[in-house]
Amino acid sequence: MVRLPYLTALTTLFSYGLLFAFGQLRDFFRKLIDWSRSKSKDLRGYAPICLGLEDFYTRRLYLRIQDCFSRPIASAPDAWIDVVERYSNDNNKTLHRTSNTTKCLNLGSYNYLGFAAADEYCTPRVIDSLKRYSPSTCSVRVDGGTTNLHTELEELVARFVGKPAAILFGMGYVTNSAIIPALIGKGGLIISDSLNHNSIVNGARGSGAAVRVFQHNSPSHLEDVLREQIAEGLPRTHRPWKKIIVIVEGIYSMEGELCKLPEIIAVCKKYKAYTYLDEAHSIGAIGKSGRGVCELLGVDPADVDIMMGTFTKSFGSCGGYIAASKEIIQYLKYTCPAHLYATSMSPPAVQQVISAIKVILGEDGSNRGAQKLAHIRENSNFFRSELQKMGFEVLGDNDSPVMPIMLYNPAKIPAFSRECLRQNVAVVTVAFPATPLLLARARICISASHSKEDLMKCLEVISKVGDLVGIKYFPAEPRKHAEQEKKNL
Amino acid sequence: MNMTTAALDWVTVVFDAPLARAVVFGVHIDGHLVVEVLLVAVILFQLTRKSYKPPKKPLTEKEIDDLCEEWVPEPLYPPITEEMKTEPPVLESAAGPHTVIDGKEVVNFASANYLGLLGNENIADSCISSLEKYGVGSCGPRGFYGTIDVHLDCETRIAKFMGTPDSILYSYGISTIFSVIPAFCKKGDIIVTDEGVHWGVQNGLYLSRSTVVYFKHNDMASLESTLEKLTHKNKRAEKIRRYIVVEAIYQNSGQIAPLNEIVRLKEKYRFRVILDESHSFGVLGNSGRGLAEYYGVPIEKIDIITAGMGNALATDGGFCTGSVRVVDHQRLSSSGYVFSASLPPYLASAAISAVNYLEDNPSVLTQLRSNIALLWKGLSDLPGLAIASHPLSPIIYLKLKKSTGSFKSDLELLNVITDRVLKEDSVFIVSTKRSVLDKCRLPVGIRLFVSAGHSESDIHKVCDSLTRVAALVLV
Numbered sequence: 013m014v015r016l017p018y019l020t021a022l023t024t025l026f027s028y029g030l031l032f033a034f035g036q037l038r039d040f041f042r043k044l045i046d047w048s049r050s051k052s053k054d055l056r057g058y059a060p061i062c063l064g065l066e067d068f069y070t071r072r073l074y075l076r077i078q079d080c081f082s083r084p085i086a087s088a089p090d091a092w093i094d095v096v097e098r099y100s101n102d103n104n105k106t107l108h109r110t111s112n113t114t115k116c117l118n119l120g121s122y123n124y125l126g127f128a129a130a131d132e133y134c135t136p137r138v139i140d141s142l143k144r145y146s147p148s149t150c151s152v153r154v155d156g157g158t159t160n161l162h163t164e165l166e167e168l169v170a171r172f173v174g175k176p177a178a179i180l181f182g183m184g185y186v187t188n189s190a191i192i193p194a195l196i197g198k199g200g201l202i203i204s205d206s207l208n209h210n211s212i213v214n215g216a217r218g219s220g221a222a223v224r225v226f227q228h229n230s231p232s233h234l235e236d237v238l239r240e241q242i243a244e245g246l247p248r249t250h251r252p253w254k255k256i257i258v259i260v261e262g263i264y265s266m267e268g269e270l271c272k273l274p275e276i277i278a279v280c281k282k283y284k285a286y287t288y289l290d291e292a293h294s295i296g297a298i299g300k301s302g303r304g305v306c307e308l309l310g311v312d313p314a315d316v317d318i319m320m321g322t323f324t325k326s327f328g329s330c331g332g333y334i335a336a337s338k339e340i341i342q343y344l345k346y347t348c349p350a351h352l353y354a355t356s357m358s359p360p361a362v363q364q365v366i367s368a369i370k371v372i373l374g375e376d377g378s379n380r381g382a383q384k385l386a387h388i389r390e391n392s393n394f395f396r397s398e399l400q401k402m403g404f405e406v407l408g409d410n411d412s413p414v415m416p417i418m419l420y421n422p423a424k425i426p427a428f429s430r431e432c433l434r435q436n437v438a439v440v441t442v443a444f445p446a447t448p449l450l451l452a453r454a455r456i457c458i459s460a461s462h463s464k465e466d467l468m469k470c471l472e473v474i475s476k477v478g479d480l481v482g483i484k485y486f487p488a489e490p491r492k493h494a495e496q497e498k499k500n501l
Numbered sequence: 502m503n504m505t506t507a508a509l510d511w512v513t514v515v516f517d518a519p520l521a522r523a524v525v526f527g528v529h530i531d532g533h534l535v536v537e538v539l540l541v542a543v544i545l546f547q548l549t550r551k552s553y554k555p556p557k558k559p560l561t562e563k564e565i566d567d568l569c570e571e572w573v574p575e576p577l578y579p580p581i582t583e584e585m586k587t588e589p590p591v592l593e594s595a596a597g598p599h600t601v602i603d604g605k606e607v608v609n610f611a612s613a614n615y616l617g618l619l620g621n622e623n624i625a626d627s628c629i630s631s632l633e634k635y636g637v638g639s640c641g642p643r644g645f646y647g648t649i650d651v652h653l654d655c656e657t658r659i660a661k662f663m664g665t666p667d668s669i670l671y672s673y674g675i676s677t678i679f680s681v682i683p684a685f686c687k688k689g690d691i692i693v694t695d696e697g698v699h700w701g702v703q704n705g706l707y708l709s710r711s712t713v714v715y716f717k718h719n720d721m722a723s724l725e726s727t728l729e730k731l732t733h734k735n736k737r738a739e740k741i742r743r744y745i746v747v748e749a750i751y752q753n754s755g756q757i758a759p760l761n762e763i764v765r766l767k768e769k770y771r772f773r774v775i776l777d778e779s780h781s782f783g784v785l786g787n788s789g790r791g792l793a794e795y796y797g798v799p800i801e802k803i804d805i806i807t808a809g810m811g812n813a814l815a816t817d818g819g820f821c822t823g824s825v826r827v828v829d830h831q832r833l834s835s836s837g838y839v840f841s842a843s844l845p846p847y848l849a850s851a852a853i854s855a856v857n858y859l860e861d862n863p864s865v866l867t868q869l870r871s872n873i874a875l876l877w878k879g880l881s882d883l884p885g886l887a888i889a890s891h892p893l894s895p896i897i898y899l900k901l902k903k904s905t906g907s908f909k910s911d912l913e914l915l916n917v918i919t920d921r922v923l924k925e926d927s928v929f930i931v932s933t934k935r936s937v938l939d940k941c942r943l944p945v946g947i948r949l950f951v952s953a954g955h956s957e958s959d960i961h962k963v964c965d966s967l968t969r970v971a972a973l974v975l976v
Contacts, residue, residue, distance in 0.1 A: 058771055059742045061685060061830055070833050082832075084648040089640040096650060109653065121640040121647070122842075129636045138637060139629055146595040146619045147628050147851045148817050149612060151950075155931040156600070156611035159592045182817060183673035185841040189704070193938055195577060210840040218708055242572050243565045255574040284574050317577060324842040329638045330672065343578040346585040347937045349700045353752075354675040355811030360628075361845060364637040440645045 014407065014418065014451060017485060024420050024450050031422065035072030069444070073422070078104045080429040080441055086113050088129035089121035091461040095438055116433065117466055119456045120440035124297040124413050125384045126461030127328030127368050133376050134328075134367035138360045145359035154345075157356030165362050166333075172369050173295070173303065173321070174313035175335035177342075181350050182357040184292060184322030185211040187332035190350035191320070192288075193219035194343075196257055199246070203237055203285070204259040205229065207267065212259055212290060222247070228267075231275035234258065238283045256285040262294030262305035266447055266455070268408025268415050270294075273309045277316065286317040296326025297413050302372045302385050308411065327368040329361045388413055388460040395458055395467055402475050403487035407453075416442075416453040417474075419483055425452050427481045435473045584913075590923065595619050598954040600929070607927040608959045610949045615784050615895050616865050617954025618815035618855055627854040631847040639843045643832075647843040655849040659820050662856050663790060664800045668822035669831050672844040674809025677819030678777050679705035680837030681807050684830065685775075686711045686744055693727055693772070694746040695719065697753045697943045700936060702746060702777060711744075718943060719756045724763070728770045743772045749781035749792040753933070753943045755890020755898035757781070760796040764803070773804040783813025784895050789859050789866055813859075816851040818844040869895065869953040872960060876951055879964030885975030886967070889946060899967075900946035901975070908935065911945050918967075918974050919947060926966035 074081075079098060087094040094113035100106060121128060141161060151157040162180060170178040181187045192215030196202060200221040204212060207228045216223045224241060227233040238256070245252050258280050260271045273289070280287045291304045299307030304321070306313050313319065318336045323329040334344065345351055372381040392413045399406045405418040419425055422443065429441045443452040462470075478484050560568075594601040596612040597619045618624060631651065641647030652670055660668040671677040682705030686692055690711040694702065697718040706713045714731065717723035724745075731743075745767060747758045760776075767774050778791045786794030791808075793800050800806075805827055809819040821831060831838055859865070870893070877892055880899065890898040905911055915932040922928050933945045949963065 058773065059740055061742070061826060067830070067834075074833065081644045082648050083646060084650055084653055085646055086650045088634065088636045089638075089646060089649075090636075093646065095646075109650075118646065120645050123640045127636070128638065128640045130633055131636070135632060135636070138632060142628055142632070142847075143625060144594065146597070146815070147624065147848060148619070148811055148815050149592070149596045150614040150619060150811060150815055151596055151612040154589045154934050155948075156590075156592060156596050156609060156929060158589050159596075163591055183676060183841065185837055186673055186676050189676075189679070193704075194936075210836050214708060214836060218704055239565050239569060243560055243568045252572055253574070255577065283569055284572065286574070286577055322842075324638055324640065327638075328636055328640060330842060330845050339581050340578050342581055342585050349704070349936045349938055350675065352934050352936050353700050354673065355809065355817055358817050358845070358848060360632070360847065361637055438646060 015405065015486075016420070016450065020420050020485065021450060024422070027422050028449065031073055035068060038072060039068070075104055077426040077429075079107060080426050083438070084109065089118065089123055090129040091118055091123075091126070091459060091463075091466060092116070093118045093121075093438060095433065114433075114436060116436045116438040117462075117470060118438050118459075119470060120438055121459070122293070122325040122457055123328065123459040123461065124293075124326045124388055124457070125302075125328075125368070125372070126459055127326070127364070127371075128459075128461075131328075131367075131371075133371055133378075133380075134364055137367050138363050141363035142360045147360065148358050149356050151356065152353060153351050153356045159359055159362075161359050161362040161366065162356065165366050168366060168369055169333050170335055172373065173319055173335045174306070175319060175337070177338045178333050178335040179341050179344055179348075179351065180357055180362070181332045181334075182354060182361075183330065184324055184332035186350050186354060187320060187322070187334060188212050188215040188290065189218060190215070190348055190354075191318075191334055191344065192216055192257075192259075194348045195219075195318070196221045196255060199254040201241060201253045201256045202259060203234065203241070203256065205261065205264075205271075207264050208259060208261060209265065209290065209292070212261075216259070228264075229269060229272055231272055231279050234276060235279045235283075238279065238285060242283060256283075257288055258285050259288045259290065262289060262291040263298070263412055263414060265293050265414060266416060266442065266453070268412045268455075270298075270305060270309070270409045270412055273305055273311050277311055281315070287315075288318045288320065289316045291319060291321040292332075293325055293414060295321040296368075296372060297388060298411055300385070302326070302381070323361075323365045327365045329364040329368070331357045331361060331365070384460040388458060391458045391460065391462055391467060395456070395471070398471050399474070402471075402478065403484035404474075404478060405483075405485050413458045414455065415458070416455045417483065418485070419452045419454055419481075420450060422452060424481050424483060425454075428454055428477060428483070431477045431480060432473060435477065437470055437473045439474075587916075590929070598952050598956070598959060602923070602929065605927055607923065607929045608955075608962055609929045610951070610955075610963060611929050611931045612952070613780065613812040613896075613950045614815060614952045614954065615780075615813040615869060615950070616789075616815070616855075616859065617868075617952050618813075618858065619954075621815075621854075621858065623858060624815070624851050624854045627850045628847045631850040635846040637847065638845050641843070642841060643838060643843045649843070649846045649849070651846045651849040651853070652843060655853050656820070658853050658856055660822055662860065663806070663822050665806075665822045666825045667828040668820050669828050669835075669838065670844055670849065671819040671821065671837055672841055673837075674779065674811040674817065674819045675701045676837040676841070677807045677809055677821060678702050679708065680835045681805060681821050681831065682706060682746065682775065683709040684835040685709075685805070685827075686742065690742040690744065691731060692744045692746055693724065693731070695748070695751070695758075697751050697756075697941055698746065698748055698777075699752045699941070700939050702748070703940055706746070718754065719751070719758060721759060721762045721766070725766055728766055728772065732770050743770075744775055745772045746775045746777070748777040748779070749785070750779075750891075750894050750896065752780060752896070753941050755894040755896045755948075757785075757891040757894055758792065760792050760798055760803075764798050768802075774802075775805045775807070776803050777807050779807075779809040779819075780812055780894075780896060782808040782810075783855075783859055784866070784869065785893065787866070788863050789813070810848075810852055810855075814852055814855040816848045816855060818848055818852070865953045869951065872953060872955050873897070873951050875957065876949065876960050876964070879960060880949075880967065883968055884972045886947070886971050889944075895951045897949040897951060898946050899949070900944050904944060908945055914974065915945065915947055918970050921970045921974065922966050925970070926962070928963050928966045930963070930967075 084096040097112045098107040149157040188211035198220045295304040322332045600609045678701045686709040688710040696715040783789045805823045807821045886899040
């Protein structure tokens with residue numbers, strides 16, 4: 013939970029107000045200058061792409077700190093990356109690449125198990141499959157796009173996750189957007205967590221069903237919403253809902269929190285609602301053998317109706333999957349638009365996932381998988397406790413490899429990001445609209461390929477930059493030590 | 502007795518109090534005036550009350566419990582029918598012009614490998630060096646260290662090839678169009694689109710919440726009358742954004758959109774054009790630059806061009822290109838770009854090599870065109886099946902001359918044909934499959950994807966095979 017100090021809230025609002033005022037002033041002068049210059053003939057009669065305040069945030073706030081986002085890299089997204097230096101001639105409006113790179117420690121990529129760069133077991137097999145099946149099948153799954161690799165991976169994923177069958181897609185975002193409309197339509201109800209990812213929101217909107225939101229990670233509020241909705245039925249006719257699906261995520265990527273899965277499943281079972289679990293960040297990264305949030309919290313996979321996940325994060329590839337009962341998968345293979353109309357997943361990417369899962373399960377003959385899983389757990393817990401000791405406000409539960417550090421103030425976002433880059437640590441800062449306006453944060457993703465020295469260096473740099481920028485909101489122990497020393501003196 | 506008299510005395514004293522004897526504007530205010538004013542106030546108060554309605558009692562906890570007990574949800578999936586259980590054939594090698602299914606070598610007309618780039622040595626080499634340098638995935642969205650220099654190189658290369666200022670890469674072919682449309686079209690905008698567009702476009706239109714108007718498939722007269730109707734009465738039409746969304750080569754029918762007509766109409770009625778060139782990029786035009794080159798229309802006249810790279814370029818992903826304003830706007834407001842991991846770097850380097858190959862060897866386009874012409878000639882006289890696509894389209898669409906009346910039975914008949922062709926003659930062709938969610942109502946048929954890598958014998962083989970099986974099944 014976020015504990016926002018009162019003074020910080022005031023200063024943050026004041027900063028945003030100031031930025032807004034300056035932005036409006038600049039817009040006013042821009043309008044004057046445009047009015048004195050004539051508009052080109054071609055655009056007369058066409059309404060502009062963005063009117064007025066629609067892109068105010070982009071033009072006046074985001075462009076000032078554009079160099080903190082979309083930083084290009086010139087190497088694999090491993091523990092150490094080469095960040096390309098960019099310069100700007102017009103105050104950050106356009107950025108140009110140079111050919112210089114700086115080697116930085118990578119705290120931003122979703123590389124939980126360290127499969128991002130060339131791996132000794134996976135890469136030779138991927139290159140073999142590339143030579144055999146070529147980079148793409150140029151065809152949709154139901155036509156000529158299914159190869160033995162695809163069928164092998166579907167069985168392997170089903171076995172790994174603990175469900176009877178699975179289906180693959182070439183992109184995680186499309187998985188959510190195309191599956192939810194296939195499962196539920198008009199007359200159904202979707203209840204989703206308030207902090208769900210944009211792909212789930214898009215899928216829910218695209219399905220035509222009614223959507224209700226329950227408070228983040230609160231099974232009691234979910235129960236209230238369910239009771240109220242089942243009793244009331246459809247909005248004006250009060251007819252009963254056709255079906256209800258509750259959508260939650262395993263790890264919420266902006267909070268680092270785990271979902272309260274056992275309680276939510278209990279509530280859903282009591283009210284006969286179906287559950288859909290999106291394990292994009294948690295599959296492969298948590299749990300004793302990497303099987304995700306179900307294993308960590310002791311939930312039987314058979315209790316969750318549909319389990320979805322992506323291969324981008326822990327497996328170092330691309331694509332997504334859905335694992336459910338055999339009948340649901342058969343039905344989805346028959347009607348899901350992403351299966352019928354979208355190019356099938358690239359065969360080398362499929363091979364990468366197969367090899368990665370084999371390493372995690374230990375089926376490649378070594379115990380690298382178990383080592384990686386233990387490594388990431390130790391790294392996450394160590395890093396989180398150290399940051400909390402230093403006085404930062406860190407969100408997220410234990411064992412979760414995602415840790416956001418609260419920044420709040422808009423000026424601290426570029427300050428933190430640029431200062432860390434100067435000290436050769438690459439961090440990710442997130443602001444509105446991905447997070448609420450006042451709650452800007454820096455998000456750290458720990459990887460199994462970070463060594464202990466890397467983590468110590470990170471902690472040193474973050475502590476120094478934190479002092480400089482002023483984000484140690486809850487200094488607990490250092491002050492106590494200082495007071496005790498004073499007392500002793 | 503004493504109390505009542507005392508009370509009456511008290512009341513008279515109150516009424517004779519100085520206030521009661523005041524004189525306001527020459528009118529004596531006596532005690533009884535106070536009572537009358539009070540009564541009038543009470544009457545007015547009652548008149549302003551609403552009429553009585555019995556209060557709505559909220560449901561008690563027990564009633565809610567009972568309702569929840571009674572409610573029975575529908576199952577998550579409908580009953581599984583036989584047709585849902587069929588599995589597509591599994592390939593055991595690359596999906597080139599010849600592939601291996603079930604241990605047998607077959608001639609493959611089911612992959613959109615238009616330029617025959619699957620199995621090309623240069624592309625494979627660039628992929629391998631990319632894999633060794635960058636690994637497979639990019640492990641992050643474009644905003645958070647997922648931008649690798651090959652992505653930026655690919656974007657510049659494609660923009661240079663198309664002749665536009667800039668382009669933007671998406672990580673999946675189908676997500677390109679359904680992210681681009683909601684980024685530009687918002688609630689209240691008007692979109693005019695063909696009724697035969699594929700599901701990706703339909704989904705994008707639905708997500709954009711704009712007003713969508715359909716015109717008859719590839720019929721320019723219908724388009725003109727729709728545009729006329731929309732702009733004629735609406736004076737406010739100047740302020741809202743208006744778009745025409747068309748595909749260059751329609752996936753659902755193989756027709757080609759007449760771009761010169763569309764551009765003329767767009768300029769007359771002041772609409773913007775969004776063109777989906779998934780199947781025409783690398784195919785139409787003298788150097789493969791797409792529909793604009795084929796019709797000789799300057800590329801600046803088309804506002805937004807999107808394409809999936811999973812067809813002619815033999816990789817995966819998609820791109821969108823246009824003016825600088827168009828491309829920059831998508832970098833922050835296109836959900837498929839911002840909220841999704843970026844394209845794997847080896848696919849981006851494959852795209853760069855493919856575009857380089859296409860620019861260096863334009864003869865591959867003439868080869869493709871002669872293959873299409875040859876196949877057209879061979880298939881123009883089939884018993885029971887007629888060609889429904891444009892002569893230049895690399896997707897050759899065969900539909901039943903006499904439809905049985907419903908999609909389902911048509912599809913069953915076509916599936917019988919394709920199964921027999923595969924089993925008996927080792928030729929792999931496919932019928933169109935429609936999802937339950939697809940709104941397109943164009944007829945189903947058999948699709949053949951022609952590649953520049955097909956040889957003459959392949960083409961003769963498929964013609965002979967189809968003639969034989971169609972005669973057996975349909976007559």
